[in-house]
Amino acid sequence: MSEEMDDMAGNQGDTYELDELLGAYALDAVDADEKRRVEDYLEVNPRASAEVQAHREVATMLAFTGMDAPDDLWGRIAGEIGEMAPPPGPELAKVMSMDDHPRRRRIATVAPWLMSAAAAAVVIFVAIGLADRADAPNQPMASAFEIARADRDSVSTTLVSEASTASAEAVIDQDGHGFVAARDLPTLPDDQTYQLWGVVDDGQVISLGILGPNPEIETFTVEGAVSALAITIERAPGVIADGNPDGAFVGAF
């Protein structure tokens, strides 16, 4: 019993010491060893994590100078990212790595579900930029959708959810231009949005776009192999990765 009391007292002492470090940690004013200890503590203590964020927000106010950045600095940044990034089309989603994302557990709840839906799918290969459907954007969306669906080289799927009787239809043509007809999905509150995801050839789940709370027929673009699509319900304005699996509509090609 006394050992347990000693442990409790020791833990409380450690907690007190770590709490006292939070301000200094938020200002990068701790040494490397203390930094590691605090970060371990933050992993398991949301209150402490929130306190650090609050301290950083205060520091943000102190840091404001009203100063302008040098005139030529943006040009250098734009040049650097221009050299690094591929030249994507305006609708091309950026592939978010699942391996280095800090919140893996949430991804793990999404990815296996999508992957299982995709498991029996026929994998399609689409190539962006090989052909340009210059006429499509000028047509009414519904007509463009029907043309794509009637094309024998296109692939299509119905996205369904276990939580709803509604469904959405998606078509991807041979050039990687996609359409999703989601007008039957229930309208969401203004603080929520539908978001479209795809499972690409290496198993990664990528965001293909934000559909809004009341989507009609929306377009997207894909690159490479796509084996399944999903529409999730997210808090507006959407998320970068880590989609919400609850109530998701899924369809495999």
Add this chain to the structure above:
Amino acid sequence: MPRTDDVRREYTDASDAALVVSIGRYQQAALAEAYRRHAGATFGLAKRLLNDHARAEEVVQEVFVRLWNEPSRYDPERGTLRSFLLAHTHGRSVDLIRADVARRTREEKEARQQADGGYDIAHEVWDLALAGHVRDAMETLQQGEREAIELAYFGGLTYKEAADQLGEPEGTVKSRIRSGLKKLRIELQQVGVSVGTD
């Protein structure tokens, strides 16, 4: 600054979270808008810490390129984009300060400035204040709290180094930084200054 036509009109009213979602979709105009909003603050902080224009530019460039490459590191639920960018700017600047070469360079420059212009860190801090509210809030702190925060945040010192410089126990300085930040937050909230995630 980004040219006007670099910043699409659709992004000028977008939230920070929406900007970062667009950055994640390779929308350079979204990054340009984030830069337009926050580059001044990040550059100002880096320059204040490093006391070196060129190195401050390098840090700002690194911070925005990192945002471009790893937008998912920003979680809107955990704070503002400005806070996120400034935290990275501060951390990177402090890394450089703590490198021996950078420290020597800075100390030499500071020594020259003190000789030439009567450099005073407290005056520098006042110059950096966002507005009168922030300055007023700083004035409500006890002197020991104010000095500890200034040395840690703007001086790039660890709390142990700050304690050594102030001739105070390390535990005292550590506690003063924390209590001072808490008081600042309360003071700013009381005068209606929005502090991040409130």
